[in-house]
Amino acid sequence: MALVLRFAARSDVGMVRSKNDDSAYAGRYLAVVADGMGGHAGGNVASASTVLDLVHLDRADHAGNAGTHLADEIQTANSLLSELVSTNTQLAGMGTTVTALLLDGDRLELAHIGDSRAYRLKDGVFQQITRDHTFVQRLIDEGRLRPEEAEVHPHKNVLMRVLGDVDASPELDLESFDVTPGERWLLCSDGLNAVLSEHIVEQVFRETADLRQCVNALVELTLAGGSPDNITVAIVEVTEADDDEVLPPAVIPPAREAAGEREQSPAPVSKGGDDSPAVTDGELLGAAIRADIIREDLLTRPHVLVGSAALATETGQIPIVTQRSSERRAAMMLTHGGETSAEGEATDDQDLPPTKRRWLMPAFLGLTALILVAVVGFGYTWTQTRYYVAESENKVAIYSGVPQSVGPFRLSEVYEVTDIPVSNLPEYQRSRLVNTLPASDLQEAERIVEDLRSELRAVPCSPGEGTSTPAPVTTDTATTEPSTPSPGPGGDATPAPGTSDPAGDRSSGEAQPQITCDGGSR
Numbered sequence: 001m002a003l004v005l006r007f008a009a010r011s012d013v014g015m016v017r018s019k020n021d022d023s024a025y026a027g028r029y030l031a032v033v034a035d036g037m038g039g040h041a042g043g044n045v046a047s048a049s050t051v052l053d054l055v056h057l058d059r060a061d062h063a064g065n066a067g068t069h070l071a072d073e074i075q076t077a078n079s080l081l082s083e084l085v086s087t088n089t090q091l092a093g094m095g096t097t098v099t100a101l102l103l104d105g106d107r108l109e110l111a112h113i114g115d116s117r118a119y120r121l122k123d124g125v126f127q128q129i130t131r132d133h134t135f136v137q138r139l140i141d142e143g144r145l146r147p148e149e150a151e152v153h154p155h156k157n158v159l160m161r162v163l164g165d166v167d168a169s170p171e172l173d174l175e176s177f178d179v180t181p182g183e184r185w186l187l188c189s190d191g192l193n194a195v196l197s198e199h200i201v202e203q204v205f206r207e208t209a210d211l212r213q214c215v216n217a218l219v220e221l222t223l224a225g226g227s228p229d230n231i232t233v234a235i236v237e238v239t240e241a242d243d244d245e246v247l248p249p250a251v252i253p254p255a256r257e258a259a260g261e262r263e264q265s266p267a268p269v270s271k272g273g274d275d276s277p278a279v280t281d282g283e284l285l286g287a288a289i290r291a292d293i294i295r296e297d298l299l300t301r302p303h304v305l306v307g308s309a310a311l312a313t314e315t316g317q318i319p320i321v322t323q324r325s326s327e328r329r330a331a332m333m334l335t336h337g338g339e340t341s342a343e344g345e346a347t348d349d350q351d352l353p354p355t356k357r358r359w360l361m362p363a364f365l366g367l368t369a370l371i372l373v374a375v376v377g378f379g380y381t382w383t384q385t386r387y388y389v390a391e392s393e394n395k396v397a398i399y400s401g402v403p404q405s406v407g408p409f410r411l412s413e414v415y416e417v418t419d420i421p422v423s424n425l426p427e428y429q430r431s432r433l434v435n436t437l438p439a440s441d442l443q444e445a446e447r448i449v450e451d452l453r454s455e456l457r458a459v460p461c462s463p464g465e466g467t468s469t470p471a472p473v474t475t476d477t478a479t480t481e482p483s484t485p486s487p488g489p490g491g492d493a494t495p496a497p498g499t500s501d502p503a504g505d506r507s508s509g510e511a512q513p514q515i516t517c518d519g520g521s522r
Contacts, residue, residue, distance in 0.1 A: 002060070002241040003179065004028045005103055008211035009234035010219050011307035014191060014227040020307050022189050022232035023047035027303035030058035031236045032100040033116050035189040036308065037162065042094025044308035046081055046164050050096050051309040053077040057102055058301055066104030067176055070111045074098055078163045078170055085165040095164025099130060099187050101236065103179070108238070112173040114162050115190045119205070122183040126202045130173065133161035157190075179238045187236075188218075191229035195222045211235050232307055383411045387445040389437040389452075396420040396433065396452055398445045403436045415442075418449055420456060429455055 007026035013019065021036035021043030034050045036043030054073055062069055077098075085091045097114020110118060115132040131137065135158040139145035150156055163170055186205055193201075201218065208214035215233050222231045295313055298305065305313065383402045390399055392414055401412025422430055429452060439445035 003103060003106060003181065003238055004060075004241045005031065005101075005236040006211060006239050007031060007234065007236045007304060008215045009232075009304045009306050010215045011232040011310075012219050012223065012227070012230065014230050015223060016226075016228045017230055019044060020230050020311070021047055022191070022230040023051040023305075023307035023309035024187070024232045024234045025051050025055050025058075025303060025305050025309065026234045026236055027055070027058035027301055029060055029103045030054065030101070031185070031187055031234050032098065033187040033189055033232055033234050034099075035097040035114065035116050035191075035230070035232065037095050037097075037159070037164075042084075042091040043096070044311075045084065045091060046094045046096035047307065048309040048312050049081060049084065050074075050077040050098055050163060051305075051307075052312070053080065054100060055298065055303070055305075058303060060104075062102070062104045064104065066102045066107065067109040067111075067174060070100060070102045070109050071172055071174055074100070074111055074113075074163070074172060075169065079168075081164045082168065091165070093165055095159075095162040095166055097159070097189070098163055101185055101187065103238070106179055108177045108179045108185075110173075110175045110177065112175075113170055114159055115157075117186075117188055117190070117193065119186040119188075119201070120177075120183065121186075121205060122180070126205065128198070129175070133173075134159055181238055181240055184235065184237045187234040189230060189232040191227065191231040192218060192222055192233060194229055195225035195227060205235075211237060230307075380411070385441075387415065387439040387442055388412070389433065389439065389445055389448045391422045391433045392417050394422050396422060396425075396449060398442070398449065399436075400442075415445075418453075420449070420453055424456055425452060426455060 005026070005028055007028075009024045009026045009031075011020060011022050011024055022034065023036070023044075024033045025031070032051050032054050034047035036045070036047035053076065054070075057066075057069060057073060081094065081096075085094065097116040099112045099114070099116040099118050100110070101118070102109045102111075110129065112118065112130045113133060115134050115137075116130075117128060117132070118130045120127060120129050134156065136145060136150040136153045136156045138160060139153075140147055140150060145153065161170060184205070186201070196218070200221065204217050204221070205214060208217055215235055218233050219231050298313065384400060386400070386402050388399050388403055390397060390403065392399075396418045397414050398416040398418070399412045400415040401410075404411050422433060425433070437448050439448060
């Protein structure tokens with residue numbers, strides 16, 4: 001005979017927390033408990049997304065590959081959580097534990113990560129099957145801490161392994177068990193173990209035959225003990241398939257449901273008007289499957305869904321389906337809470353589709369870069385229409401551009417170097433060249449150069465300036481002998497014929513030397 005699971009589950013917000021971050025699902029072949037972490041932003045998102053990603057495994061046609069399918073789908077759920085964080089930074093740091101059972105024939109596959117637990121009662125033996133992935137458990141395994149000390153350890157809630165924004169490929173504990181009709185399994189979040197000892201859990205589990213009563217008894221005892229955390233319990237019993245009994249969901253007190261869960265999520269946003277249909281996340285994303293389709297899919301199989309995952313389906317804030325095939329369906333869930341305008345349109349950018357939010361920042365940065373390039377290009381082009389006059393290697397030169405630099409790049413270059421020596425200019429003009437002489441265009445720059453040239457021509461040669469260039473000597477003989485002054489009357493030397501008289505301007509057949517100043521002749 002084929003085997004199936006009888007099931008019951010319940011989740012409660014507890015006595016301290018303001019919202020329920022736990023989610024659970026139990027059906028004919030699958031049972032999952034997930035305890036979300038990440039505080040207000042994303043604990044409920046992580047647990048609901050993960051549980052709803054796995055519910056399509058609740059079927060009998062795994063052909064001996066149930067363990068592989070379960071592990072693959074949990075890894076896929078982890079990838080989708082990472083994708084959620086990348087599109088919504090408010091979810092950074094979120095994660096969830098997962099403890100799941102999948103029945104395939106006479107084998108039961110277990111996948112576990114985190115500190116939620118799985119207990120088994122078989123052949124009269126009650127035992128914890130999973131091992132907590134916590135810091136204190138590691139200390140216990142290493143012999144550095146006694147089990148009784150773990151309950152009061154300051155870091156008892158520190159998790160070493162979880163799904164979510166932590167690890168791209170988390171390490172799962174995977175086990176496979178032979179099952180027989182009558183054995184029971186208990187899956188629970190750590191909110192149960194934080195209040196009830198294992199001895200009390202075992203006693204209730206053994207003594208309460210009815211699954212629904214057992215679930216309710218465990219939750220109520222936890223609430224009576226103070227319940228500082230959310231509590232989620234799922235119980236399954238292996239039975240033969242001819243037993244058609246399907247248990248309805250465990251009763252959850254409406255008052256606690258409303259106070260603990262419903263108030264934490266806003267109602268679906270209306271498009272305007274009392275008769276307008278609600279706008280769900282599925283409508284915001286055209287490619288998403290609507291919430292009612294997912295709800296119909298859940299109704300095709302006997303099951304019970306509790307916690308944040310149930311709240312999401314009831315309010316229409318159901319995780320958005322991004323992939324669907326015959327073998328798997330991966331779900332993502334977005335947070336809500338943005339303010340709405342009077343017309344019912346979302347005013348918080350968190351209500352925008354993830355694809356739009358993903359491209360908003362790159363588009364803004366790209367536009368900013370284009371504007372910056374345009375401004376820089378226009379500014380540089382404008383500078384190249386300007387001119388100024390300055391010195392270049394002791395010559396007056398015309399420059400195109402402006403006399404500034406941007407880092408290692410100069411905004412000007414030499415356009416023309418003139419033959420006017422800067423050293424021959426008056427001191428006043430030389431100081432002006434040091435500070436550069438700006439010109440609005442090339443014609444004005446050339447006029448400034450001509451003004452400087454005229455200043456140069458008006459400067460008289462000072463002693464030592466210029467050079468004496470003797471003119472050619474004209475004589476009647478082929479050779480000219482050097483003349484020696486002969487003494488004149490009174491012993492003074494008399495200039496020899498053919499030399500000029502220093503005292504006058506007389507010439508005797510020989511041209512006077514010509515004095516040439518740099519830049520002009522005198």
